Amino acid sequence: KNQVEQSPQSLIILEGKNCTLQCNYTVSPFSNLRWYKQDTGRGPVSLTIMTFSENTKSNGRYTATLDADTKQSSLHITASQLSDSASYICVVSANSGNTPLVFGKGTRLSVIA
Amino acid sequence: GAGVSQSPSNKVTEKGKDVELRCDPISGHTALYWYRQSLGQGLEFLIYFQGNSAPDKSGLPSDRFSAERTGGSVSTLTIQRTQQEDSAVYLCASSLDGTLDEQFFGPGTRLTVL
Numbered sequence: 001k002n003q004v005e006q007s008p009q010s011l012i013i014l015e016g017k018n019c020t021l022q023c024n025y026t027v028s029p030f031s032n033l034r035w036y037k038q039d040t041g042r043g044p045v046s047l048t049i050m051t052f053s054e055n056t057k058s059n060g061r062y063t064a065t066l067d068a069d070t071k072q073s074s075l076h077i078t079a080s081q082l083s084d085s086a087s088y089i090c091v092v093s094a095n096s097g098n099t100p101l102v103f104g105k106g107t108r109l110s111v112i113a
Numbered sequence: 114g115a116g117v118s119q120s121p122s123n124k125v126t127e128k129g130k131d132v133e134l135r136c137d138p139i140s141g142h143t144a145l146y147w148y149r150q151s152l153g154q155g156l157e158f159l160i161y162f163q164g165n166s167a168p169d170k171s172g173l174p175s176d177r178f179s180a181e182r183t184g185g186s187v188s189t190l191t192i193q194r195t196q197q198e199d200s201a202v203y204l205c206a207s208s209l210d211g212t213l214d215e216q217f218f219g220p221g222t223r224l225t226v227l
Contacts, residue, residue, distance in 0.1 A: 004155075034215070043117070043204055043218030044156075089156070101216070103148075105155035 002027040004092050004104035012110045017080055021107045023073040023090030035064050035075045036089040038106065044089055047075070080111045115139065117219035119205050125225045126195055134190040134222045138207030146208075146216060147180055147190050151201040159203075162188065163210075195226045 004025045013019050025033070032051045036044035048057045048064040050073070056065045061078045077084055090104040118137045126132050138145050147159040158172040162182040173179070177195075182188040192199055202223050206216040 036218075041220070043206070043220050045218070046215050049215060101158070103156040103158075105153075 002092075002094065002102045004090055004102050006088075006090050006104035006107050008107060009105070010108040010110070012112060013080055015080060015082055015111055015113050018076065018078050019080060019109065021075045021077075021088050021090075021109070023075070023104055025071050025073070025090070025092045025102070025104075027092040027094050027102050029094060030068060030071070031093040033064075033066055033073050034091040034093070034101075035062070035073075036091060038087045038089055040086070047088075077109075080109075082111050082113065085109060085111045117205055117207050117217050119203075119219040119222050121222060122220065123223045123225075125227065127227050128197060129194055131191065131193045132195055132224065134192075134203050134205075134224070136188045136190070136205030136207075136219060138186065138188070138205070139217055140186075142207035142209055142217075143185070144208040144210060144214070144216075145182055145188050146206045147188070148204045148206065149174075149201045150204060150221070156204065159190070192224075195224075197226050200224055200226045 007022045032049055034049045035047045037047050038044040047062050048059050050057050050066045052068050063076045066073045087106040087108050089106040092102050120135045143164045145162045148156045150156050160180045161169040177193045180190045202221040204221045205219045208214040208216045
């Protein structure tokens with residue numbers, strides 16, 4: 001069964017600190033993995049997308065890594081800001097144009113002053 | 114530029130009533146998706162439209178749920194005889210082509226069934 005598991009479920013960090021969010025998946029055959037940021041009351045917004053051959057990709061203070069062998073991804077946030085408070089959702093796509101994406105339940109990040 | 118828009122933003126209805134939720138995708142996007150997000154849960158796929166192909170309805174939870182996409186643009190998600198467990202945020206997304214393309218999400222419609 002295609003699944004995406006994220007950890008931790010929630011996280012509280014101090015402003016300025018770094019943090020790492022984890023994503024494990026069993027989706028096969030793998031096509032790509034996306035990290036989305038979802039602010040409260042808003043739709044998800046894409047942060048990064050990684051294909052099988054990519055190990056790391058950065059978007060500002062966000063850096064995503066992918067290990068296709070172990071089927072794990074991480075999202076590292078550097079020098080966190082209050083505006084980083086949101087849910088971060090890992091989404092995996094199978095290698096089929098008509099297969100729905102598989103969404104993780106997300107990690108709820110709270111950055112406090 | 115215009116993104117994906119949804120209406121209404123909030124909808125409160127009584128159990129047993131029918132509701133219609135609207136999605137306007139990004140112009141030129143051929144693929145449109147509906148998802149449901151319940152409190153504390155991940156996004157749940159409902160239905161997927163791609164061009165003129167028959168929609169993928171595999172995620173619809175019951176026959177009370179249906180969706181249409183007219184003219185390859187605007188889509189309407191209809192829930193008949195609403196139940197309290199239908200309460201959730203309903204998100205619409207569109208992408209340029211198929212599911213391998215990035216999906217752009219609308220703000221969602223928060224449905225509350227009393």
